Amino acid sequence: MGVSKGWLGAMGVAGALIALGVALGEPGQVLMRAASVCLACMGIG
Amino acid sequence: MRRWVQAVATLAQNAYLAFPWTGTLYQGPLKGLCSPGLNCYSCPAAVLACPIGALQQAMGAVRPALRWGTYRLGFYVLGSLLAIGLVLGRFPCGWLCPFGFLQDGLYKLRAPKVAVPRFLGALRYAVLGVLVIALPLWATKPFGYGEAWFCQLLCPAGTLEAGALLFLMPDLREQLGGNFALKVGILVGVLGWAVVSYRPFCRTLCPLGAVYGLLNRGSLLSLHWDPTRCGDCRACVDGCEVEVDPRRAPGSPACLRCFGCARERCPSSALTVRLGAYSFRPSPCTPEPPALPHQKTGPDRSRTRSAYPPGGPAG
Numbered sequence: 001m002g003v004s005k006g007w008l009g010a011m012g013v014a015g016a017l018i019a020l021g022v023a024l025g026e027p028g029q030v031l032m033r034a035a036s037v038c039l040a041c042m043g044i045g
Numbered sequence: 046m047r048r049w050v051q052a053v054a055t056l057a058q059n060a061y062l063a064f065p066w067t068g069t070l071y072q073g074p075l076k077g078l079c080s081p082g083l084n085c086y087s088c089p090a091a092v093l094a095c096p097i098g099a100l101q102q103a104m105g106a107v108r109p110a111l112r113w114g115t116y117r118l119g120f121y122v123l124g125s126l127l128a129i130g131l132v133l134g135r136f137p138c139g140w141l142c143p144f145g146f147l148q149d150g151l152y153k154l155r156a157p158k159v160a161v162p163r164f165l166g167a168l169r170y171a172v173l174g175v176l177v178i179a180l181p182l183w184a185t186k187p188f189g190y191g192e193a194w195f196c197q198l199l200c201p202a203g204t205l206e207a208g209a210l211l212f213l214m215p216d217l218r219e220q221l222g223g224n225f226a227l228k229v230g231i232l233v234g235v236l237g238w239a240v241v242s243y244r245p246f247c248r249t250l251c252p253l254g255a256v257y258g259l260l261n262r263g264s265l266l267s268l269h270w271d272p273t274r275c276g277d278c279r280a281c282v283d284g285c286e287v288e289v290d291p292r293r294a295p296g297s298p299a300c301l302r303c304f305g306c307a308r309e310r311c312p313s314s315a316l317t318v319r320l321g322a323y324s325f326r327p328s329p330c331t332p333e334p335p336a337l338p339h340q341k342t343g344p345d346r347s348r349t350r351s352a353y354p355p356g357g358p359a360g
Contacts, residue, residue, distance in 0.1 A: 003321050007131065007263055014127035021121025026103070029117060031077035033102045034086035034094035035070060037210060037217075040196045041087040041098065041203035043228035044220045 047139070047303060051146040057092075058082065058143060059206075064089035068213055079125040081133070082142030083253050085196075088206030089213055096126055097177060097253050098196055098203075104181040105191030112189065126256050134264030134296075135257040138247055139303035144202040145247055148239040152286075159241045160288065165249040166299055172199065173252035195252060197224065201232040243286040247301065258298030267319050268295040268307060275315035281306035291316055 021027065039045050058080050061071035071092050080093035103119030110117045129137065138145055152158075176199060181191035196203050211217055238245040247254050261267075270292045282290045284305065289297045291306045295316075307316040317324050 003265065004263075007265065010263070011128065011131050014124045014131060017120045017124025018128065019124075021117075021119075021124055024115070024117050024120065026117050026119070026121035027077040029106070030079070030094050030099045030102070030122065031074065034076040034091075034099065035072035037070065037214070038085070038087035038098065038193070038196060038203070038207060039217075039220070040193045041085050041200065041207035042210060042217070043197065043204055043225035044217065044222070045192075045197060045224065 047305075048149075050140050051142075051149065054082070054141040055143040055146050058084045058141075059088060059090035060092050061090045064213065070210075079122060079129070081129055081137035083144050083200075083202050083251060084142070085200070085203040085206040087203065087210060089209050091206070095203075096122060096129075097200075098193060100126070101177055101181045101191075101193040101195060104178055105185070105193065107182055108185055108191070109189040127260070130257045130260030130264060132265045133257070134261040134266055134302055135254060135298075135300060136264075136266050136302040138251075138254050138257060139301040142247075142253075144205075145244060145301075147205075147236075148244050148246060151236060151239040152243050154240050156240045158243075161242045161245055161248050163288070168249045169251055169255040169258075172250055173255040177252045198227070199231060199250065201228070201235045201246060204228040204232040244301065248287060248299065254301075255298075258300075261298050261300060261302070262296030265321050266302070268300065268302070268304065269317050269319045269324065270295050271315045271317070274313050276313045278312060280310040280312065281316055284310045 064070070070087065070089055073092070075092045076086065076094050078093050079096040079099055080091075081096075083097060084091055084093065084095055086093070086095045086098055099122045100119065103117075103122045107118050172195065176195040180194040183191070184194070185191045211221075235246045235250075268291055272292075275292065281292065285291065286303070286305070287299050287301055289300045291297075291300065292315075294300075304318050307318050319325075
């Protein structure tokens with residue numbers, strides 16, 4: 001296989017985190033913030 | 046080939062080229078996905094979310110989420126970073142990051158070159174821990190949300206890319222103050238440093254590189270060293286821009302995964318790139334030399350040193 005059980009487990013954790021985040025609506029939050037002007041990024045504030 | 050991939054990746058992550066006419070940021074559904082590299086989501090052309098910006102926003106919202114029972118604790122961003130790092134390691138740093146691409150270009154300028162002190166590499170973990178996680182989590186505003194401290198105080202990619210908004214939205218210029226001057230100073234300092242040192246920001250300050258670097262050792266895409274093929278010519282060590290010894294530490298967190306050692310420098314195919322079980326040597330590659338007598342019984346450093354002419358094998 002070339003892929004260890006540890007790696008598969010970690011990837012499973014990553015997949016579970018993404019699935020949980022999607023179920024809680026987090027991508028919408030990311031979109032909302034990323035689609036608005038970030039004053040902090042410009043150094044304002 | 047790497048330059049072309051970097052150029053295409055930079056363009057792909059900043060593909061909203063209609064912004065001069067619309068006067069706004071891209072606000073489509075792709076902004077809900079994390080980009081693999083450090084690319085400010087307030088860049089008018091950006092079509093993806095910066096993972097470090099999104100992580101700070103998620104950390105800053107943890108306490109209100111717990112208070113209000115929404116339990117949005119940044120699972121999606123953490124999972125995305127973990128998944129990208131587990132598959133690619135620091136490959137996005139070497140091949141996909143727009144700010145890394147800019148630094149690569151600056152390093153090509155003619156100037157005296159200076160090594161980056163090795164101990165400064167630990168700074169990126171401090172930046173990750175303090176500015177990206179701890180301060181957004183604990184130093185909250187009166188109404189409960191934390192701020193994006195890395196973006197606000199340090200990120201030179203944000204100053205450069207989000208700074209383009211100052212041309213689109215002239216009203217914002219009235220709000221510029223001391224913090225903007227600080228960030229411009231940091232940007233100028235980092236870009237100037239990148240002329241004399243290779244990828245100084247990536248190696249000392251980038252929190253995204255810190256996350257991916259921690260996963261370099263176990264990532265699916267990896268570098269593999271075969272001691273039985275190694276001629277001990279040290280071409281990989283001497284040519285590595287980030288001063289990693291790929292023979293001793295092929296999974297080093299400092300390795301940007303440019304794979305220059307395997308692609309261009311190793312004359313004996315001792316270094317190969319692996320994707321899981323699949324092993325390959327990316328092009329352009331030197332034709333594989335014929336097997337040497339020592340390779341049947343293991344390495345013999347005294348003989349292999351003279352096995353190749355200077356500059357590698359002929360043909």
